[in-house]
Amino acid sequence: MRAAFDPAGIWFGPRDNDAERNGEHDGAHDDEHGRHHCRAVFISDLHLGTPGCQASALLAFLRAYPSDTLYLVGDIVDGWQLRRKWYWPQSHNDVVQKLLRRARKGGRVIFVPGNHDEFARTFVGHHFGGIEVMEQAVHVMVDGRQLWVTHGDYFDGVIQCAKWLAYLGDNLYEFTLKLNRHLNSARARLGLPYWSLSAYLKHKVKKALNYVTDFEQAVAAEARRRGHDGVVCGHIHRAEMRNIDGILYCNDGDWVESRTALVEHFDGRLELVHWQAEDHRPTSTRPAMIQIGQTA
Numbered sequence: 001m002r003a004a005f006d007p008a009g010i011w012f013g014p015r016d017n018d019a020e021r022n023g024e025h026d027g028a029h030d031d032e033h034g035r036h037h038c039r040a041v042f043i044s045d046l047h048l049g050t051p052g053c054q055a056s057a058l059l060a061f062l063r064a065y066p067s068d069t070l071y072l073v074g075d076i077v078d079g080w081q082l083r084r085k086w087y088w089p090q091s092h093n094d095v096v097q098k099l100l101r102r103a104r105k106g107g108r109v110i111f112v113p114g115n116h117d118e119f120a121r122t123f124v125g126h127h128f129g130g131i132e133v134m135e136q137a138v139h140v141m142v143d144g145r146q147l148w149v150t151h152g153d154y155f156d157g158v159i160q161c162a163k164w165l166a167y168l169g170d171n172l173y174e175f176t177l178k179l180n181r182h183l184n185s186a187r188a189r190l191g192l193p194y195w196s197l198s199a200y201l202k203h204k205v206k207k208a209l210n211y212v213t214d215f216e217q218a219v220a221a222e223a224r225r226r227g228h229d230g231v232v233c234g235h236i237h238r239a240e241m242r243n244i245d246g247i248l249y250c251n252d253g254d255w256v257e258s259r260t261a262l263v264e265h266f267d268g269r270l271e272l273v274h275w276q277a278e279d280h281r282p283t284s285t286r287p288a289m290i291q292i293g294q295t296a
């Protein structure tokens with residue numbers, strides 16, 4: 001039986017232990033086609049327009065998880081790649097049609113652009129066939145808590161420089177040792193104390209390896225600064241749901257590598273869904289999925 005997401009005692013919804021124990025939540029909003037109706041679904045980093053996009057799996061997921069509100073949390077269409085080389089197979093078209101149909105049939109579809117579809121940021125405040133384009137959004141959960149919805153790329157720039165240093169790493173190291181000797185003989189002549197350039201750079205590289213953690217903390221800190229209870233973002237293609245200093249950090253992952261989505265059930269329970277089936281047609285059986293737990 002799937003348990004509600006609850007690592008380290010985090011609970012973000014009204015708890016109903018008995019129902020949970022009996023697995024009653026699971027079937028509460030399943031229809032006869034095995035579709036699992038959710039209050040909200042968050043997906044990002046589809047990268048439509050690139051061969052990497054797992055469009056057929058995504059379509060199957062969208063069919064199996066209808067929702068009152070669907071948040072498209074950026075990098076939906078990859079404008080960067082499309083500018084280089086046009087790639088637009090039927091399955092990618094089907095995804096767009098599916099999203100438009102969702103909006104047309106009265107579902108709320110909110111598109112928060114990311115860096116790969118930043119062209120859409122020009123259209124903030126407008127509608128595309130019922131799809132609302134917003135710079136950022138705030139999702140109010142069943143219990144009233146507010147989740148700030150943003151793609152997350154604005155937090156990248158700060159960390160990017162250190163990442164760049166990591167790539168240079170090895171080659172640069174020899175050079176910096178040499179430079180360090182010259183630098184410190186010069187410092188000594190000026191009467192300045194020894195300062196290790198290589199140690200400084202090594203520290204920077206180590207920080208670059210902590211890129212994911214830095215990103216998560218930066219996003220969570222901004223959510224707190226804005227007075228929200230949590231944040232939903234994407235961008236780094238790493239699904240996650242955990243508490244960061246009292247802020248619920250949710251990353252809905254991507255549809256290039258991990259095929260993950262964040263869903264809010266009608267009882268307020270948040271869940272990271274990892275779509276396993278390659279091309280799943282809704283049947284009477286539940287789609288395969290696992291719960292993604294806290295990473296170390």
Ligand SMILES: [Mn+2]
Pocket residue numbers: 074075114115116151153234235236
């Ligand atoms: Mn991005």
